[in-house]
Amino acid sequence: NAGVTQTPKFQVLKTGQSMTLQCAQDMNHEYMSWYRQDPGMGLRLIHYSVGAGITDQGEVPNGYNVSRSTTEDFPLRLLSAAPSQTSVYFCASSYSRTGDTPLHFGNGTRLTVT
Amino acid sequence: EDQVTQSPEALRLQEGESSSLNCSYTVSGLRGLFWYRQDPGKGPEFLFTLYSAGEEKEKERLKATLTKKESFLHITAPKPEDSATYLCAVQTGFQKLVFGTGTRLLVSP
Numbered sequence: 001n002a003g004v005t006q007t008p009k010f011q012v013l014k015t016g017q018s019m020t021l022q023c024a025q026d027m028n029h030e031y032m033s034w035y036r037q038d039p040g041m042g043l044r045l046i047h048y049s050v051g052a053g054i055t056d057q058g059e060v061p062n063g064y065n066v067s068r069s070t071t072e073d074f075p076l077r078l079l080s081a082a083p084s085q086t087s088v089y090f091c092a093s094s095y096s097r098t099g100d101t102p103l104h105f106g107n108g109t110r111l112t113v114t
Numbered sequence: 115e116d117q118v119t120q121s122p123e124a125l126r127l128q129e130g131e132s133s134s135l136n137c138s139y140t141v142s143g144l145r146g147l148f149w150y151r152q153d154p155g156k157g158p159e160f161l162f163t164l165y166s167a168g169e170e171k172e173k174e175r176l177k178a179t180l181t182k183k184e185s186f187l188h189i190t191a192p193k194p195e196d197s198a199t200y201l202c203a204v205q206t207g208f209q210k211l212v213f214g215t216g217t218r219l220l221v222s223p
Contacts, residue, residue: 042215
């Protein structure tokens with residue numbers, strides 16, 4: 001039981017490049033989400049999904065796209081990277097669709113945009 | 115606007131020196147309060163959920179308590195392996211979770 005797996009662990013992009021951060025979970029959780037963590041700020045929700053085919057925006061969605069074609073996978077796409085997107089990105093899943101059960105986090109992707 | 119404030123930002127303790135971390139919140143409605151532990155280079159790991167004022171949860175050297183305005187994470191006789199950042203998060207609505215900025219705890223032998 002691997003939990004939540006994120007790849008890659010580290011990534012450096014140039015401004016304007018695009019990339020996809022991968023996230024997979026093997027707990028059959030309906031709810032999956034993407035957060036970013038910046039120094040001096042709490043974790044902020046980018047996008048979330050309550051099941052295959054259903055996604056919605058969180059607090060800071062601009063510049064990011066998501067899709068959910070299967071229960072297991074929830075990739076995050078950066079369309080045109082900007083230095084403001086330098087951050088650590090965490091994928092998280094939980095059993096409950098309403099978000100009132102604990103989140104299981106991956107170990108993050110550290111992204112630097114130059 | 116919903117706000118979650120954690121204090122102190124950083125705390126240094128000697129092994130065995132008990133202390134408490136604070137999470138105060140100003141939110142429109144509390145559906146649950148979560149404590150997580152985060153080690154460097156890792157994702158947050160769930161510790162406790164509290165749902166109503168007066169509730170307490172314990173796990174090894176950690177005890178979490180909840181009032182109507184704040185939560186405390188009490189650490190009794192800490193060990194160096196308790197060193198980590200402790201995050202508090204408040205659920206205020208459907209899929210609405212507000213995180214604090216965390217307390218960095220360092221326990222020296």
